[in-house]
Amino acid sequence: MKTKADSAGGFVRFYLLLAAGMVCAWLAFPPFGLPWGGFVSLSCFVAAALREPRPRFAWLALWAVGTLFWLFEVHFLRYPHPINYLLVFLLALYLGAYIPIWSGLLRFFVKKVSPARRVWAILFFAPCLWAACDVARAWIVGLPVSGACHAFYRVPIMIQTADILGEWGTSAIFMLISTCAALLVVPHWSPAPKAAATRMIALGVGVVALGFVLSYGFFRLHQTNENPPRGRIVLLQGNVPAALEVTPELRRATDETYDRVLRLAVEACEKEGKNADLVVFPESIYREMVLFAQEKPWQPEGLVNHDGTPMSYETFARRLPEAVEYSHLNFLQWSSRANASVLSGGTVLFYTQDDVKIYNSAILAPLGANEIQRDEGTYGKMHLVMFGEYIPFMDFLTRLCPTLEELAPIGNTTPGERPKVFSIQTSDGDRLSICPNICFESVMGRLIRKQVATLREAGQNPDCLINLTNNGWFGRSHAQELHLACGVLRAVENRLPLLVSANNGISAAITSNGVIEQEVPPREEGFLLTTVQKDDRRTFFTRFGGVAQLLPFLALVACWGVLSVRGKSNVPQVE
Numbered sequence: 001m002k003t004k005a006d007s008a009g010g011f012v013r014f015y016l017l018l019a020a021g022m023v024c025a026w027l028a029f030p031p032f033g034l035p036w037g038g039f040v041s042l043s044c045f046v047a048a049a050l051r052e053p054r055p056r057f058a059w060l061a062l063w064a065v066g067t068l069f070w071l072f073e074v075h076f077l078r079y080p081h082p083i084n085y086l087l088v089f090l091l092a093l094y095l096g097a098y099i100p101i102w103s104g105l106l107r108f109f110v111k112k113v114s115p116a117r118r119v120w121a122i123l124f125f126a127p128c129l130w131a132a133c134d135v136a137r138a139w140i141v142g143l144p145v146s147g148a149c150h151a152f153y154r155v156p157i158m159i160q161t162a163d164i165l166g167e168w169g170t171s172a173i174f175m176l177i178s179t180c181a182a183l184l185v186v187p188h189w190s191p192a193p194k195a196a197a198t199r200m201i202a203l204g205v206g207v208v209a210l211g212f213v214l215s216y217g218f219f220r221l222h223q224t225n226e227n228p229p230r231g232r233i234v235l236l237q238g239n240v241p242a243a244l245e246v247t248p249e250l251r252r253a254t255d256e257t258y259d260r261v262l263r264l265a266v267e268a269c270e271k272e273g274k275n276a277d278l279v280v281f282p283e284s285i286y287r288e289m290v291l292f293a294q295e296k297p298w299q300p301e302g303l304v305n306h307d308g309t310p311m312s313y314e315t316f317a318r319r320l321p322e323a324v325e326y327s328h329l330n331f332l333q334w335s336s337r338a339n340a341s342v343l344s345g346g347t348v349l350f351y352t353q354d355d356v357k358i359y360n361s362a363i364l365a366p367l368g369a370n371e372i373q374r375d376e377g378t379y380g381k382m383h384l385v386m387f388g389e390y391i392p393f394m395d396f397l398t399r400l401c402p403t404l405e406e407l408a409p410i411g412n413t414t415p416g417e418r419p420k421v422f423s424i425q426t427s428d429g430d431r432l433s434i435c436p437n438i439c440f441e442s443v444m445g446r447l448i449r450k451q452v453a454t455l456r457e458a459g460q461n462p463d464c465l466i467n468l469t470n471n472g473w474f475g476r477s478h479a480q481e482l483h484l485a486c487g488v489l490r491a492v493e494n495r496l497p498l499l500v501s502a503n504n505g506i507s508a509a510i511t512s513n514g515v516i517e518q519e520v521p522p523r524e525e526g527f528l529l530t531t532v533q534k535d536d537r538r539t540f541f542t543r544f545g546g547v548a549q550l551l552p553f554l555a556l557v558a559c560w561g562v563l564s565v566r567g568k569s570n571v572p573q574v575e
Helices: 004-028 037-050 058-073 084-096 098-111 115-140 148-152 162-185 192-221 248-272 313-338 394-400 439-443 445-457 479-494 540-548 551-566
Strands: 230-237 278-280 289-293 341-351 356-365 378-380 422-425 431-438 464-470 498-503 507-510 516-520 526-532
Touching: 004 037, 004 058, 037 098, 037 115, 037 148, 037 162, 058 084, 058 098, 084 098, 098 115, 098 551, 115 162, 115 192, 115 445, 115 551, 148 162, 148 479, 162 192, 162 445, 162 479, 162 540, 162 551, 230 248, 230 507, 248 313, 248 526, 278 313, 289 313, 313 341, 313 356, 341 422, 341 431, 341 464, 356 431, 378 431, 431 439, 431 445, 439 445, 439 464, 439 479, 445 479, 445 540, 464 479, 479 498, 479 507, 479 516, 479 540, 507 526, 516 526
Parallel strands: 230 278, 230 498, 278 341, 289 341, 431 464, 464 498
Antiparallel strands: 230 526, 341 356, 356 378, 422 431, 498 507, 507 516
């Protein structure tokens, strides 16, 4: 018979498990970077989820732990604007809810299984539910950072399985291994006579799962790539703070910084006696706007002449092509100064017959060109950042109350329509196909997978991915490392090299195996001179990852159906 002291001791151990899990989770990710703590953290959460007795409001403790973890992980989002302090707190509350949801569903499903099969139910449901929560988190909010696999972004052998089922599949395998470790230590759900059998099963499954991760990783890392390195690409990195308002002082500081870094890069190429084929600037570093216009474009309201009189449509239609030409020539001068083609982040204004669209874009200036091609030379960011590049329902709200447009800290940016491949002529006579993405798009595994799959279906096979980002928004935080960790997984998932040009860092050259070959530390100025080694491997994730993300949900539905048919089983008294 259990006493109150026994129950009190069980409650203390429950809270100690949660505290240890939270601390080890913090240690596993940047800035601490102790990845193996991730296994300890997951094991603690599994043990806490299965532990009996449990406090009456255990779900609240789990939610609090999850919220504290995410407050630390995403605190960098508070920097761009004071209102983000509240948004960060609300976001942490939402993300933290996945821990009690996962724990509650795990207990619910496991208790519906007979005691003889319960160990197998735990080994199935714990990783499956974890994967389902990871996918849901990516779908609903679009912030799939700090997944279990991201802790190992600098341990390539551990993340090669991402080319099968993506980052969520690799995280599910890590959860399976951690579940086995938890059952080896604290099988509290099992009657004492079966504890030995439980440990044997857990040990066997854990060894097989870890052996698969290591052996598959070793196999992938040691595959021979006979494609020679191609192209000479320069990735520039400055350390310029980002701000919602681009003041003349910020514009001048940006120009001076990147003029200095570009000059150093050009001098380094000249010393080697060979010019770069492509120079890459980060997102939003080009402060002017590049204009495009359709025939008979729409005229914005409020335009005036130099003398203050209202501008007629005839005057507007005559001056707009001149402004378009000037904006192109102004951008193209970058390629002359770099003596190479230039890819830079900037703002594109497209005057259509109905309105003016604003795109956060990657813009290509081919060496020797006299204009920029909108279709072949610009990529509009497809996945916009909520409250950073758009405010939900803003168009609807401004129609109800026009003054809100003046109060809003940002205007709505137009999302890009489709992925692009830019073709770069190399000095050795070859052509290099690059697929650009912007800012936190490299965080979105499903987006990059869809882009690569769409391009390949159209016969446009990218040789590499290039991410242009401005991490100057996030100060001296660990956001730069979290962003880089996601980029490493994108390279492995699609078996494509990934190059990163990041203001404020971390600029990097990543191989298709997820190995970081070169990098510029965060908050420093510098550049990388790198090449691209094409990878001919095609991955299961790139081809079927969209459907594969449904697997954990389908598996849970199927098991729910089976268990519902069999009916509830008796739950044994838990020690």
